[in-house]
Amino acid sequence: MDDKDKVDDPLKSAAEFAATESSWSLGAESDNVYSFFGNTDRDSSILNEFGWNFPPSEAAGDKDVVGGSGGAGGFDRIDDDLAGNSSTTPSASATEVPATGKITDEPLSSSCSDDPPEKSTASGGSSASRPPSDTASKVKKKGQKRIRQPRFAFMTKSEVDHLEDGYRWRKYGQKAVKNSPFPRSYYRCTNTKCTVKKRVERSSEDPSIVITTYEGQHCHHTVGFPRGGLISHEAAFTTHQLTPLASQFYLPAGVQYPQEVPMSAPESRQIPGESAEARRLPETSQPANQLPTDEGLLGDIVPPGMRSR
């Protein structure tokens, strides 16, 4: 991961901005990783938009989303090794994403297609006898680079590594991270049809910061939280607070947004949140449709085409 260190400029500025302005900011990672900084209360809303929900109590409690200066360092590593870093030049990577490339052809319809691409069957033998066609994320047609789904990175100040986000995750791996004393944990959504994954690691610069990177898109609802703390997408999505949030986005001078949204979320991509089907509103689709022209927060980030999938 040598080339990753060069893509942090815009992110760094974003982080600094967030830290100084105490406001939300969105940054685009080198390839298809988006990073978020922001205040806690707003953060939960953002997560709601993408299908990630924080229990109100926890989200507002001991976990503060960080926009701190430490962020810059963290992001150097977050975006690493993205799929096809391939041809992106350091400068281009931050300002423009190969929107036409790999991601477009990918059947991003959702990470949870009818049949789990996953192994589930692959309970077979040892890795030596691993069927070459087990995981969709790994599978790629010959000559094609590995395709990854959009990823979103969150930096959160928390004492716990694994932040509660409303979904159930199963840890499937842990690796020591180079240049970091803290290991990186790999989680996968326990829903058999859901291939969403997330990585959790601590910033080597600021151990209090947890960097969570989501990859993929949930195709199911969040699990309920006890004590009436159920977090549903419907509820979240219909919440009025999402709309005004749209106007609360800020970006540092160096970062273009939302005009440059395509750089971080071209139509061909999908936000790792819920798809339209999952976030379909119970009886009326009004809330979503009532969103301003910018269609609310999500609209700022996600082109309509993606949201209506």
Next chain:
DNA sequence: CGCGTTTGACCGGCGC
């Protein structure tokens, strides 16, 4: 017993 975590090994991409 079922589910989740741990952990060592393997695989594949990428840089040199």
Next chain:
DNA sequence: GCGCCGGTCAAACGCG
């Protein structure tokens, strides 16, 4: 071509 490294697998293990 080789080695490094990130990501993943799956058996073993732990826990409720």
